[in-house]
Amino acid sequence: MPSLGADMDEGTVLEWLVAPGDVVHKGDVVAVVDTSKAAVEVECFDSGTIERLIVPVGETVPVGTPLAVIGDGRLRAGPAPEPVAEPAPVPELPRPPKVLASPPVRTYAKQAGVDLASVHGTGRGGAITRADVARALPPPHGEPEPPPAVKVSPYARRLARERHVDPATLPGPVVHARDVPATARGPVPEQPERDRGGGMREAIASLMSRSTKEIPHYYLSTTIDLHTALEWLREHNRGVSVHRRVVPAALLLKATAVAAAEVPALNGHWIEGCFHPSGTVRLGVAVSLRGGGLLVPSLEDPGASALDELMRTLTGVVTRARSGRLRSSELEPATLTVTNLGDLGVESVQGVIYPPQVALVGFGAISKRPWAVGDLLGVRPLVTATLAADHRANDGATGARFLGTLDRLLQRPEELR
Amino acid sequence: MTAEPFTPDRARDAVRTALLGIVPDAELDDVRPDENLRQALELDSMDFLAFVRRLADATGKEIDEDDYPRLETLDSCVGFLTTGN
Numbered sequence: 001m002p003s004l005g006a007d008m009d010e011g012t013v014l015e016w017l018v019a020p021g022d023v024v025h026k027g028d029v030v031a032v033v034d035t036s037k038a039a040v041e042v043e044c045f046d047s048g049t050i051e052r053l054i055v056p057v058g059e060t061v062p063v064g065t066p067l068a069v070i071g072d073g074r075l076r077a078g079p080a081p082e083p084v085a086e087p088a089p090v091p092e093l094p095r096p097p098k099v100l101a102s103p104p105v106r107t108y109a110k111q112a113g114v115d116l117a118s119v120h121g122t123g124r125g126g127a128i129t130r131a132d133v134a135r136a137l138p139p140p141h142g143e144p145e146p147p148p149a150v151k152v153s154p155y156a157r158r159l160a161r162e163r164h165v166d167p168a169t170l171p172g173p174v175v176h177a178r179d180v181p182a183t184a185r186g187p188v189p190e191q192p193e194r195d196r197g198g199g200m201r202e203a204i205a206s207l208m209s210r211s212t213k214e215i216p217h218y219y220l221s222t223t224i225d226l227h228t229a230l231e232w233l234r235e236h237n238r239g240v241s242v243h244r245r246v247v248p249a250a251l252l253l254k255a256t257a258v259a260a261a262e263v264p265a266l267n268g269h270w271i272e273g274c275f276h277p278s279g280t281v282r283l284g285v286a287v288s289l290r291g292g293g294l295l296v297p298s299l300e301d302p303g304a305s306a307l308d309e310l311m312r313t314l315t316g317v318v319t320r321a322r323s324g325r326l327r328s329s330e331l332e333p334a335t336l337t338v339t340n341l342g343d344l345g346v347e348s349v350q351g352v353i354y355p356p357q358v359a360l361v362g363f364g365a366i367s368k369r370p371w372a373v374g375d376l377l378g379v380r381p382l383v384t385a386t387l388a389a390d391h392r393a394n395d396g397a398t399g400a401r402f403l404g405t406l407d408r409l410l411q412r413p414e415e416l417r
Numbered sequence: 418m419t420a421e422p423f424t425p426d427r428a429r430d431a432v433r434t435a436l437l438g439i440v441p442d443a444e445l446d447d448v449r450p451d452e453n454l455r456q457a458l459e460l461d462s463m464d465f466l467a468f469v470r471r472l473a474d475a476t477g478k479e480i481d482e483d484d485y486p487r488l489e490t491l492d493s494c495v496g497f498l499t500t501g502n
Binding site for chain 1: 440
């Protein structure tokens with residue numbers, strides 16, 4: 001059971017996505033685990049063959065408990081495994097250049113008789129997940145169609161939990177909040193389960209209290225002219241399919257990551273009285289959830305990825321955060337966090353730092369405002385960038401250098417490509 | 418793809434389906450036809466792009482960034498989709 005956040009002591013296995021005999025690779029999603037905050041897709045840390053699942057679905061175990069045994073495949077009794085087939089020649093698809101699917105998913109698709117080329121991938125970078133294959137299964141002839149995987153909105157899920165209703169019993173395929181019976185009384189669990197909304201609220205409450213109690217924040221803000229950046233983005237997006245368009249938020253994230261690498265005094269952690277700079281940038285991105293709460297998944301070094309790639313990653317992460325299914329790697333501790341509340345219309349945000357980080361970058365709404373251009377008054381798309389920083393770890397001049405760097409980077413968007 | 422213009426009913430269905438794909442528990446009946454969708458449903462820029470993506474996929478209509486202002490409300494979306502390219 002991996003630790004998926006500093007405040008996690010135990011987790012519950014919700015689902016196994018592999019079975020004994022499946023070949024797995026490092027990074028494959030193998031299980032779904034429930035923490036008090038969210039369901040998390042656990043990625044495998046090793047490659048090999050699943051020999052045994054130790055913790056069954058529904059069981060809660062402390063962090064550190066082995067969940068399964070991965071071997072090299074030779075220990076298995078029985079007939080030798082079939083030689084690994086050459087990857088089946090996949091018919092060229094016009095749109096996605098290649099079919100992305102992990103070996104267990106390929107095996108599953110093969111057994112189920114599903115042509116991966118016909119499956120729409122919803123995983124990372126368009127990868128096909130087991131669930132995608134399951135959705136593509138033809139209904140068995142002569143048998144009633146299996147109930148489609150019920151999609152439950154996060155809000156409905158919370159209501160259902162509060163009202164002790166099993167969302168799976170509600171009419172699908174999409175369960176909305178209004179479908180959750182208001183007065184339902186299922187069997188009340190002996191130990192009332194802490195509902196996820198409450199768990200998340202508690203976690204945010206304790207972290208933010210600690211932040212304001214311990215961290216002497218200082219705040220800076222600057223207004224950045226995004227005329228050049230948005231013109232460049234508009235050119236980039238013109239004529240490309242809607243699937244390849246990049247939103248300004250992605251450009252702001254990339255600029256932040258590059259600026260953090262240039263001003264390393266803001267990128268790292270304050271631990272036991274001293275600042276530990278981080279060698280790499282891992283950017284936390286605050287994602288607000290419908291129905292309240294927020295999750296802060298982290299992206300590994302967005303400054304090093306191409307903008308298109310970063311946009312794909314961001315789309316996946318935001319979607320997964322909102323559907324309550326982040327991946328374990330996305331919950332690794334960030335070295336700096338960005339909040340982009342401007343997307344919901346506010347002009348600027350004075351943030352609260354996530355300890356043990358030492359800074360938080362905020363972007364307000366991009367809006368057209370009067371702005372001096374040379375000696376003339378122009379109307380430009382502006383954004384207010386703010387920085388909340390830990391005065392124990394650094395001083396205002398450092399923060400100012402960071403915001404200045406951010407501005408400079410955003411005036412040369414082509415270098416952020 | 419050259420899409421034939423949609424009937425208003427089909428267009429409205431396509432818009433509703435796309436929105437429900439982004440906000441599964443949206444009470445679309447409570448959204449006025451001339452209400453700003455991004456504000457009414459609290460769509461951020463990623464949500465809005467996802468909405469456009471779904472709408473484009475479902476209707477086969479090419480939607481440029483320049484068309485985004487025409488997708489502000491339920492009514493304007495229907496107007497946009499029912500006009501030929």
